[in-house]
Amino acid sequence: MTSYDALLLVSFGGPEGPQDVMPFLENVTRGRNVPRERLEKVAEHYHLFGGVSPINQHCRDLKAAIEADFAAHGVDLPVYWGNRNWDPYLTDTVRQMADDGIRRAAAFVTSAYSGFSSCGQYAGDIARARAAVPGAPEIDKLRVYFNHPGFVEPFVEATRAALDRLPEDLRGRAHVAFSAHSVPMAQPGRERYAAELADISAHVAAQAAPGHDWRLVYQSRSGPPGQPWLEPDIGDHLEELHAAGTRAVVVVPIGFVSDHMEVKYDLDVEAAELAAKLGLAYERAATPGTHPRYVSMVRELLAERTAGPDAPRPALGTLGARPDVCPAECGHA
Known part of the structure; x- marks a missing residue:
């Protein structure tokens, strides 16, 4: 002890x-x-x-x-x-x-x-x-x-709430994108990090959005263009959703504990503006915060x-x- x-x-x-x-x-x-x-x-x-x-x-x-x-x-x-x-x-x-x-x-x-x-x-x-x-x-x-109930349960609750905020006629077929900060492919621990994100995203999807398509995506990369980082980028993913005929998306910032700048700008401004340009209904789930x-x-x-x-x-x-x-x-x- x-x-x-x-x-x-x-x-x-x-x-x-x-x-x-x-x-x-x-x-x-x-x-x-x-x-x-x-x-x-x-x-x-x-x-x-x-x-x-x-x-x-x-x-x-x-x-x-x-x-x-x-x-x-x-x-x-x-x-x-x-x-x-x-x-x-x-x-x-x-x-x-x-x-x-x-x-x-x-x-x-x-x-x-x-x-x-x-x-x-x-x-x-x-x-x-x-x-x-x-x-x-x-x-x-x-x-x-990352998989403690105290971290995960607020995301389950927030994902359900974000889906409920979508127009009723779009809600049932909305896509769920779980977003986390990208890191270089060469960074130590990258495989473990990505595996944890994928595992807990699958759990939240099953609990909060059963039957919905979902994917783990990444954001906020900052390295040189030629340096490989974890993908897909959330912007590219939104473009793909639009091309496939998807009409609504909920973004869950599964990699973040609070609404700091990578959430407030990269998701609430940049990704939201792209979704609006593409004609995608867009909702962002809350982070655990307090x-x-x-x-x-x-x-x-x-x-x-x-x-x-x-x-x-x-x-x-x-x-x-x-x-x-x-x-x-x-x-x-």
Whole structure:
């Protein structure tokens, strides 16, 4: 049995004003030789929303919801929050934890899947933050939770709700596209990431949209044109649906835990505008956000990790619960 004296919420971070946008994008892409023109193009997406990403406010809301859930269930632990790419930076948060006398914390990451981008990078960031802080607490990253009922059940509910918002005469034959952030084919853990997405998409489709055609698609790729990434791209898929005579589509952002910029721009603006141009009725399902079931999952993941490897680890779909410590293929072992 492991005892923790804090929970650490770890997220990606995002700009909170126009002046933050380019410094934030430079943080995200440091060392990747991304052309300035590409950064300026992405910056335009943020400026459409006043230069503010929704992700930091989401983390504030999620932190408050976790604290309320902990209090309601007698979990007497402080909740800290640190980001990879913007204030509050993870290293600063770990320093504050050390100053507060925290000795061992569990880390909940706002990314549900295996793979380098969604798991390994976060584990590496936690390790680097600890190395930079004398007397840093031990920090155990909670397991990957893509198939935990607390993550999946809100998507089932949201997919049904999105289908219900379609015109009644289009609803029965609507296509369901499950969308996730694309990654390079050469990225460590890519196969595991794609397998998890496919497995849980199939489960949500069976529960929320039985009899509907569905497909897993990808979005938000940012690499050089000649570099292979996971496909099909959601834009290409919408074009194919139109060509096949499909009249309505529900997009489920199955790869995302909240409505951050890749959801708000890439799906709610870019994909929605393309669907309108093609004459496709379009609805986007909600992400878990601060859904009570998702919030309670954090406490459940903490409890199972505290209880040790023999504790029940609920999982939907066919792949089973992932281990507490990720394999080398996530890119950080």
